[in-house]
Amino acid sequence: MLFNSVDFILFFALVFVFYWVIPNKFRWLLLLVSSYFFYMSWEPIYILLILFSTSIDYFLCRYLTASNNSRNRKIGLGLSVIMNLGLLFTFKYYHFFQEIMASILNLVNVNYQIRESSFLLPVGISFYTFQTLSYSIDVYRKDYRFEKHFGKFALFVSYFPQLIAGPIERASNLLFQLNKKEVKLKYEDFKDGALLFVWGLFKKVVVADNIRILADHYIDYSQFQNGGSIIFALLAFTVQIYADFSGYSDMAIGSSRMLGIKLSLNFRTPYFSQNITEFWRRWHITLSFWLRDYVFIPLGGSRLSKIATLRNLFITFFLAGIWHGASWNFLIWGCLHGIIVVIEKITGWNKNVNHRFFSFLKIVFTFGIITMTMLPVRSTDLIHLSDLLQLISNFHFKDFYLTVAENIYTPGAIGIAVLFLTDLFLAKRSILDIHKFNSIFKYSWVTVIIILILFIGDSSSEAFFYFQF
Amino acid sequence: MTKKIIYRLLIVIILIVVTDKVVGHYLDGLYKKNRCDFSNGKLNVFLEEDNVDTIIVGSSRVLHTIKPNILGKGVKTLAFQHKHIYHNAVIIDLLKQEQKLPRKVLIFNIEMEDLYIQYEPRLLEQLYSLKYYYSKNGLAKELINRKGYQESLKFLSSVYRHNGEGWKLIAYPRTNLCSPVSETGYVPLIPNANDSARLSRSLIDDFKPYNFKKINPKVIALLEGIINTCDEMNIDLIFINAPYFKYHPEFIYASNYMKKFCREKNVRYVDFNEELITGLEQPEMWYDNMHLNDNGANIYTKYLKSKLTE
Numbered sequence: 001m002l003f004n005s006v007d008f009i010l011f012f013a014l015v016f017v018f019y020w021v022i023p024n025k026f027r028w029l030l031l032l033v034s035s036y037f038f039y040m041s042w043e044p045i046y047i048l049l050i051l052f053s054t055s056i057d058y059f060l061c062r063y064l065t066a067s068n069n070s071r072n073r074k075i076g077l078g079l080s081v082i083m084n085l086g087l088l089f090t091f092k093y094y095h096f097f098q099e100i101m102a103s104i105l106n107l108v109n110v111n112y113q114i115r116e117s118s119f120l121l122p123v124g125i126s127f128y129t130f131q132t133l134s135y136s137i138d139v140y141r142k143d144y145r146f147e148k149h150f151g152k153f154a155l156f157v158s159y160f161p162q163l164i165a166g167p168i169e170r171a172s173n174l175l176f177q178l179n180k181k182e183v184k185l186k187y188e189d190f191k192d193g194a195l196l197f198v199w200g201l202f203k204k205v206v207v208a209d210n211i212r213i214l215a216d217h218y219i220d221y222s223q224f225q226n227g228g229s230i231i232f233a234l235l236a237f238t239v240q241i242y243a244d245f246s247g248y249s250d251m252a253i254g255s256s257r258m259l260g261i262k263l264s265l266n267f268r269t270p271y272f273s274q275n276i277t278e279f280w281r282r283w284h285i286t287l288s289f290w291l292r293d294y295v296f297i298p299l300g301g302s303r304l305s306k307i308a309t310l311r312n313l314f315i316t317f318f319l320a321g322i323w324h325g326a327s328w329n330f331l332i333w334g335c336l337h338g339i340i341v342v343i344e345k346i347t348g349w350n351k352n353v354n355h356r357f358f359s360f361l362k363i364v365f366t367f368g369i370i371t372m373t374m375l376p377v378r379s380t381d382l383i384h385l386s387d388l389l390q391l392i393s394n395f396h397f398k399d400f401y402l403t404v405a406e407n408i409y410t411p412g413a414i415g416i417a418v419l420f421l422t423d424l425f426l427a428k429r430s431i432l433d434i435h436k437f438n439s440i441f442k443y444s445w446v447t448v449i450i451i452l453i454l455f456i457g458d459s460s461s462e463a464f465f466y467f468q469f
Numbered sequence: 470m471t472k473k474i475i476y477r478l479l480i481v482i483i484l485i486v487v488t489d490k491v492v493g494h495y496l497d498g499l500y501k502k503n504r505c506d507f508s509n510g511k512l513n514v515f516l517e518e519d520n521v522d523t524i525i526v527g528s529s530r531v532l533h534t535i536k537p538n539i540l541g542k543g544v545k546t547l548a549f550q551h552k553h554i555y556h557n558a559v560i561i562d563l564l565k566q567e568q569k570l571p572r573k574v575l576i577f578n579i580e581m582e583d584l585y586i587q588y589e590p591r592l593l594e595q596l597y598s599l600k601y602y603y604s605k606n607g608l609a610k611e612l613i614n615r616k617g618y619q620e621s622l623k624f625l626s627s628v629y630r631h632n633g634e635g636w637k638l639i640a641y642p643r644t645n646l647c648s649p650v651s652e653t654g655y656v657p658l659i660p661n662a663n664d665s666a667r668l669s670r671s672l673i674d675d676f677k678p679y680n681f682k683k684i685n686p687k688v689i690a691l692l693e694g695i696i697n698t699c700d701e702m703n704i705d706l707i708f709i710n711a712p713y714f715k716y717h718p719e720f721i722y723a724s725n726y727m728k729k730f731c732r733e734k735n736v737r738y739v740d741f742n743e744e745l746i747t748g749l750e751q752p753e754m755w756y757d758n759m760h761l762n763d764n765g766a767n768i769y770t771k772y773l774k775s776k777l778t779e
Contacts, residue, residue: 005619006619006622006623007619185471185474187473187474187477190474191477221670409637409640409641409644409646411636414636443480443481443484446481447481447484447485447488450485451485451488451489451492451628454489454623454626454628454629454632455492455496455628455629455631455632455635455636456632456635456636457632459597459623459629459632459633460594460597
């Protein structure tokens with residue numbers, strides 16, 4: 001059940017009405033049942049995975065909370081980490097691991113047959129395992145108390161608005177709100193939530209889905225293309241992935257806000273960043289903070305020597321790449337970002353400038369880097385990646401101009417124009433900034449957005465790009 | 470609080486409904502006026518035609534591969550890229566509704582994958598360009614509704630009737646993208662240097678196993694509907710399957726099914742993949758595995774003509 005489907009809108013409308021009609025003490029149960037129903041609409045059997053992960057984490061955290069012995073506590077945490085990462089490895093990384101093994105064994109002339117897994121990648125597994133992992137670590141560190149109520153903990157793991165593709169929540173935000181004694185329907189929450197949902201839907205069906213058609217056309221049939229059209233397609237893909245993922249996040253945050261639960265901000269106009277370091281503070285913010293708190297800082301963060309800090313930065317970005325996908329492409333992508341962040345740290349490029357013209361230049365330059373590093377993300381494999389690089393090496397501006405001219409009247413172009421102007425003038429931090437404007441403007445803007453969704457929105461309910469992670 | 474939410478929601482809903490109706494009405498006007506080769510401008514032009522003896526209906530494998538002027542006077546092609554049996558059955562139904570069916574012959578190209586039940590989702594997706602006819606043609610509505618109950622809800626919006634290709638009605642007319650509709654309906658694929666690379670690539674792409682096994686009874690019912698229409702209107706109906714450079718083995722079962730079905734219904738069916746058409750064995754005649762270029766179209770249409778006069 002995709003957010004961009006009528007099914008979800010009807011499902012959410014039902015949940016919304018019942019949620020506000022029933023007494024507060026039963027709401028967790030309604031949300032839990034709804035969340036399991038939502039997840040089972042993808043692949044019913046994988047609900048067992050969530051139940052398994054939830055139960056093991058619950059009992060291990062209970063065990064380590066009850067124990068005063070530091071060794072036992074460490075064992076409890078270790079088991080939780082092994083179980084969560086083990087699930088990820090089995091379902092997401094096992095095939096890639098075999099590929100690496102086969103490559104290594106091939107070097108010593110040993111033929112290793114890769115066994116095809118019969119498992120499908122359970123949707124959202126990277127998100128909910130990281131969420132439960134953070135809970136176990138927080139309980140171990142005593143940063144958050146153990147949640148005794150199994151149902152509420154299960155809801156924290158499976159809360160439907162953010163179950164499939166984040167934001168990756170911490171117990172201190174989500175579980176805390178699920179435990180609130182009194183939650184009332186507020187007009188502000190409803191208004192903000194609905195606005196976020198509509199804006200997210202626009203980003204997804206008008207911008208992302210329409211641009212996807214352009215990007216796919218040029219990249220998947222690259223043998224008939226030239227450097228100019230591939231650069232155009234890469235730019236299109238860079239906007240597509242932002243509109244797709246931030247659109248999902250807006251819809252997740254918006255639907256949750258209408259239920260009176262505030263989820264964490266996940267995007268803050270990331271393509272207006274002045275450097276890659278800033279980009280990661282504004283792109284998939286909850287993952288960046290997760291990696292900072294549970295990888296970078298435990299490795300020593302920036303408290304150690306300069307070399308150790310750079311090493312820690314690189315490792316963190318390497319893991320960010322691998323988190324996104326089990327393939328060489330994502331590994332390369334993570335490494336590229338790691339190297340760039342390290343260079344920025346050494347050269348001081350990671351500091352922002354206030355001068356308007358220079359900040360503009362830095363933003364354009366950073367966007368160029370982000371676009372180029374999308375190459376491994378979008379290419380299907382390493383051979384495809386090398387083909388695309390070869391085409392780009394023969395870039396002529398005229399080809400690029402002709403490709404732009406060919407696509408200037410497409411719905412994707414209309415979507416990009418509205419998205420860019422809105423991000424630039426209306427929503428510098430969030431779409432909720434629109435409340436600063438008067439009611440006539442706001443209502444007109446919402447009407448235009450909804451009419452555009454109906455008119456040029458892709459109605460085929462395409463899945464979100466980040467679901468594959 | 471609830472009152473305030475309902476009050477504000479009502480304002481937004483009224484604003485959206487009014488805008489939707491106004492914009493929808495404006496787009497309807499643009500749609501009807503459209504005579505360019507996009508957003509069904511071709512269909513609008515066709516619906517104004519009289520004295521058409523023969524129509525050839527099908528996908529891009531008709532659009533680019535059959536030259537009506539070789540077949541004779543009064544022959545027109547009404548074919549659409551990426552549009553198969555569901556779309557084309559609605560087109561026939563619309564022609565019947567508007568009393569624009571051909572006077573003598575209807576040649577209907579069938580894609581073999583259409584016959585398999587696994588292909589149905591793709592057939593339903595292809596109906597996006599016929600949303601305008603949702604409330605105007607019963608078959609269009611029935612087929613679009615097969616996508617699920619959600620579709621009837623979406624059509625509460627007037628603008629949604631133009632979702633798909635409707636944006637071209639606004640964006641294209643004042644540009645050079647508004648190309649006129651070809652007089653005979655044929656659009657040539659001019660041979661070029663990329664043809665051989667494209668043919669090689671499509672031979673890889675087209676030969677992924679489909680693993681299709683079951684014939685779709687809904688498609689068969691539509692074919693029966695077309696046969697009945699032609700019987701009623703006294704039109705000669707001929708089903709054809711245009712040639713491929715290399716034929717997919719999984720299409721053979723469907724083609725055999727078609728042969729049996731047409732024999733039972735007493736309708737002519739010609740699978741050109743079973744014919745030896747001299748000249749078409751040369752890769753230079755092909756745009757890709759399933760489309761002939763202009764040179765190939767000459768050879769194929771002449772052969773088709775000889776077959777029709779047999």
